[in-house]
Amino acid sequence: QKEVEQNSGPLSVPEGAIASLNCTYSDRGSQSFFWYRQYSGKSPELIMSIYSNGDKEDGRFTAQLNKASQYVSLLIRDSQPSDSATYLCAVIASFQKLVFGTGTRLLVSP
């Protein structure tokens, strides 16, 4: 079982729709969770961090954490073509390692 799992995609959504990106993790003791965005040919950029159960909103982005079910998700409202990128989920596991998933590729069509 991978420590951090993401569907590689691509996830295709029309412009203006809500994009929902999901991530599951295996270490129940994980405490800190992060979403990075990586445009093609570019480096990852941190867009959200979440540390407690529930929702955290920042503009069009909402991170959702459910520790009991061991998943974290990222919702992008009013998706734009400029949101097309690979989204990486990262988790600080209980053994004090930052573990990345392989990423989900999002395509937003005009």
Added chain:
Amino acid sequence: ETGVTQTPRHLVMGMTNKKSLKCEQHLGHNAMYWYKQSAKKPLELMFVYSLEERVENNSVPSRFSPECPNSSHLFLHLHTLQPEDSALYLCASSQLAGGLTGELFFGEGSRLTVL
């Protein structure tokens, strides 16, 4: 210059060459990292330096040799690499305050091709 800068952006080398990757951060952070990114694989942590001391070495082959002369500069010296070492090498920095952080700032990366 702002953020984290890496040079060169692209590097092609033979298996017998010696080259170095350079990273500089202008964020005042106290930790710097080398990551390897290969297709279809998660980001792999190679080395971590905190306050210029190496605190992590994830079983990286000795053909990769890091150097951190000060808190703003990080090098990755490359020697007798293998074709499977071809990848994007990312430098990152962060501010460590009492524990591991996942809030990293990445450079644009150095795309390495080993022939």
